[in-house]
Amino acid sequence: xxxxxxYAQRRAQLQQKMQxxxxxLPTAPEQLRNGDTxxxxxxxxxxxxxxxxxxxxxxxxxxxxxxxQSILFCRDKDIERETWDGFRxxxxxxxAKFGFDAAFxxxxxxxxxxxxxxxxxALYHPLGAHAVWDDRILELRSRVQAQARSGITxxxxxxxxxxxxxxxRLLKDSHELSxxxxxxxxxxxxxxxxxxxxxxxxxxxxxxxxxxxxxxYSGAQGPAYTSIVAGGANACVLHYVGNNAPLKDGDLLxxxxxxxxxxxxxxxxxxxxxxxRFNAQQKDVYAMVLAAQAAAxxxxxxxxxxxxxxxxxxxxxxQGMLDLKLCKGSVDSVLESGDYKRFYMHxxxxxLGMDVHDVGAYKQHGEWRDLQPGMTLTVxxxxxxxxxxxxxxxxxxxxxxxxxxxxxxxxxCEVLTDAVPKSIAAIEELMRK
Numbered sequence: 011x012x013x014x015x016x017y018a019q020r021r022a023q024l025q026q027k028m029q030x031x032x033x034x035l036p037t038a039p040e041q042l043r044n045g046d047t048x049x050x051x052x053x054x055x056x057x058x059x060x061x062x063x064x065x066x067x068x069x070x071x072x073x074x075x076x077x078x079q080s081i082l083f084c085r086d087k088d089i090e091r092e093t094w095d096g097f098r099x100x101x102x103x104x105x106a107k108f109g110f111d112a113a114f115x116x117x118x119x120x121x122x123x124x125x126x127x128x129x130x131x132a133l134y135h136p137l138g139a140h141a142v143w144d145d146r147i148l149e150l151r152s153r154v155q156a157q158a159r160s161g162i163t164x165x166x167x168x169x170x171x172x173x174x175x176x177x178x179r180l181l182k183d184s185h186e187l188s189x190x191x192x193x194x195x196x197x198x199x200x201x202x203x204x205x206x207x208x209x210x211x212x213x214x215x216x217x218x219x220x221x222x223x224x225x226x227y228s229g230a231q232g233p234a235y236t237s238i239v240a241g242g243a244n245a246c247v248l249h250y251v252g253n254n255a256p257l258k259d260g261d262l263l264x265x266x267x268x269x270x271x272x273x274x275x276x277x278x279x280x281x282x283x284x285x286x287r288f289n290a291q292q293k294d295v296y297a298m299v300l301a302a303q304a305a306a307x308x309x310x311x312x313x314x315x316x317x318x319x320x321x322x323x324x325x326x327x328x329q330g331m332l333d334l335k336l337c338k339g340s341v342d343s344v345l346e347s348g349d350y351k352r353f354y355m356h357x358x359x360x361x362l363g364m365d366v367h368d369v370g371a372y373k374q375h376g377e378w379r380d381l382q383p384g385m386t387l388t389v390x391x392x393x394x395x396x397x398x399x400x401x402x403x404x405x406x407x408x409x410x411x412x413x414x415x416x417x418x419x420x421x422x423c424e425v426l427t428d429a430v431p432k433s434i435a436a437i438e439e440l441m442r443k
Contacts (some may be wrong), residue, residue: 033073067085151165189274217265
């Protein structure tokens with residue numbers, strides 16, 4: 011059930027961080043797909059975080075200081091357009107449901123903003139996010155400046171409001187974590203469904219269809235990102251999304267896919283054998299990546315800095331690469347030379363939340379930031395072995411990634427996506443059934 015108090019509290023927190031001034035936050039525009047057909051609408055994450063309002067053509071204005079205000083500008087109620095495009099709240103409906111101090115038609119935005127911006131010391135806006143909006147806001151500020159002879163001043167400071175919002179969104183509240191657990195559960199069920207449906211001779215897109223079915227059947231709005239369903243050598247392409255190749259007996263299938271639910275993303279990767287049985291070489295590489303992930307998850311705890319899970323995973327991977335004859339030398343020499351990057355070229359994780367690669371700085375004052383309870387991240391080591399003269403042929407075209415979603419807790423971490431099997435025995439047992 012929608013709770014306007016959650017969003018009102020967030021708006022109040024942002025106003026306190028601003029201390030003074032006015033913030034203007036537009037939602038995302040609708041995007042044409044072709045002709046007069048639009049892509050499915052998806053709101054701006056910052057805007058929705060503060061409002062819960064999911065209609066296009068809307069702007070949130072916040073005034074901070076002694077008399078804080080929270081004002082929404084949105085589309086008028088229009089029964090004729092609702093016949094074609096669906097329900098609209100309109101200003102009155104939005105005011106009643108979402109807990110703003112005031113709401114006006116979007117057509118009045120410029121006129122009202124000139125009034126509201128007058129005598130404000132600072133202007134907050136997502137600078138650089140939308141060039142059209144940057145120009146519009148600066149033009150309105152100029153119109154406020156033109157009233158100087160009347161004793162009205164324009165904001166003399168302009169700040170990127172995302173600097174404040176990114177830090178707020180980095181620490182997830184209980185409402186957000188509840189939604190993310192549900193998104194993780196739906197995504198886990200989809201991954202399990204995909205494992206059960208996989209067998210030699212099927213097409214990658216058939217397995218993708220199983221994922222999409224589970225997402226929508228379970229109430230998610232859709233995938234959080236374009237699903238990666240990569241069989242065999244395709245798994246060595248990190249962002250492979252063709253999903254149109256046949257699945258071959260003896261190959262592995264890497265699936266990086268998860269849903270978005272009520273504005274929050276999950277992000278899961280599993281790699282498993284198309285025929286349900288790992289061969290010896292696949293087992294060796296898989297066991298190495300799984301051990302690296304276990305080390306990273308163990309390092310993901312409050313007080314550790316952001317890079318410690320990556321460092322922990324990397325040491326395990328490098329030792330495994332030495333054991334598999336993929337690299338030569340010592341662990342330290344391979345780490346120093348970066349030779350491992352031929353087989354592992356990405357980081358071990360990223361922030362997760364409303365955006366799949368969510369907002370928030372990874373460093374503060376030049377140092378990796380400490381992990382804190384409420385921070386949510388992925389843990390996703392991998393190994394991608396392309397054919398090469400100095401690579402054992404038995405390992406060619408093995409691409410493996412194992413990814414889970416983790417939230418930092420008071421004393422360790424919680425794995426949100428651990429319902430999806432990932433041990434060799436558990437995967438083979440599931441596929442055998």
